[in-house]
Amino acid sequence: xxxxxxxxxxxxxxxxxxxxxxxxxxxxxxxxxxxxxxxxxxxxxxxxxxxxxxxxxxxxxxxxxxxxxxxxxxxxxxxxxxxxxxxxxxxxxxxxxxxxxxxxxxxxxxxxxxxxxxxxxxxxxxxxxxxxxxxxxxxxxxxxxxxxxxxxxxxxxxxxxxxxxxxxxxxxxxxxxxx
Ligand code: SF4
Ligand code: SF4
Numbered sequence: 001x002x003x004x005x006x007x008x009x010x011x012x013x014x015x016x017x018x019x020x021x022x023x024x025x026x027x028x029x030x031x032x033x034x035x036x037x038x039x040x041x042x043x044x045x046x047x048x049x050x051x052x053x054x055x056x057x058x059x060x061x062x063x064x065x066x067x068x069x070x071x072x073x074x075x076x077x078x079x080x081x082x083x084x085x086x087x088x089x090x091x092x093x094x095x096x097x098x099x100x101x102x103x104x105x106x107x108x109x110x111x112x113x114x115x116x117x118x119x120x121x122x123x124x125x126x127x128x129x130x131x132x133x134x135x136x137x138x139x140x141x142x143x144x145x146x147x148x149x150x151x152x153x154x155x156x157x158x159x160x161x162x163x164x165x166x167x168x169x170x171x172x173x174x175x176x177x178x179x
Contacts, residue, residue, distance in 0.1 A: 005141040010114045010134070012124060014061050018131035021052045021059035025123035025132065032115060032122045044104045047112040048123050051089050058083055061123075061131065064101040065092030067109035 026043035033047070034040045043049070051060040072095070075087040094101035094109035101110045115121040124134045157166050 006138040007141040009137050009139055011137075012063065012114075012121060013133040013135060014063075015131050015133070016060050018129045019050065019059040019061055019127075020129055020131075021050055021054065022128070023050055023052075024126045024128065025061060026050060028122045028126040029112075029115075032118075042104070045110065047101070047110050049100060051085070056083055058085070060085075060090065062090055063092055063112045064094060064110045066111065068093040068095040071095055071097040 023043060025048050026046040027041045029046040029048050030043055031038045031041040033045065034042075047064040049062055049064075051058065051062055076090070077087055078085045078090065088098060092101075094111070102108065103110055115123075120134050121132075124132045154166070
């Protein structure tokens with residue numbers, strides 16, 4: 001029996017209540033991604049940033065996600081436990097509206113790569129208060145349809161029923177799908 005392909009899903013769970021804003025995660029992330037590795041650290045190059053407002057007792061670690069080419073039209077405003085957060089505060093995108101998650105010298109977007117090649121992400125290892133927890137799980141992957149498989153299938157149909165018959169059926173099917 002065919003075994004379905006599995007894909008590994010990596011997640012870092014953030015417990016905002018535990019974060020004390022120490023910024024160790026930012027330091028180690030930037031050091032891990034420095035060239036050469038660990039040669040320097042600069043939180044501005046980190047792929048995790050801690051939204052930090054000590055006076056209002058706000059510390060929220062946010063991971064860099066996908067790059068957004070354009071600024072989005074809608075903004076979110078969050079009020080949690082009576083504290084109001086800046087618009088865009090929790091957004092993970094590197095986008096034209098702000099400097100967050102951009103390499104300071106080149107302005108190229110930064111994205112968390114889960115410390116590729118490491119058993120456990122560095123930010124998780126360095127967080128002394130367990131505000132960050134690493135989790136891995138497996139999910140069944142969608143079957144990938146390869147173009148060559150479709151071709152082989154079509155060839156077999158053409159051999160059996162003839163090209164004209166196959167073309168008629170495909171046309172009929174596509175018309176009925178269009179409604
Ligand atoms: S290392 Fe942990 S406690 Fe320190 S800022 Fe990062 S998430 Fe918060
Ligand atoms: S998982 Fe690695 S790349 Fe991602 S933020 Fe943490 S230290 Fe940086």
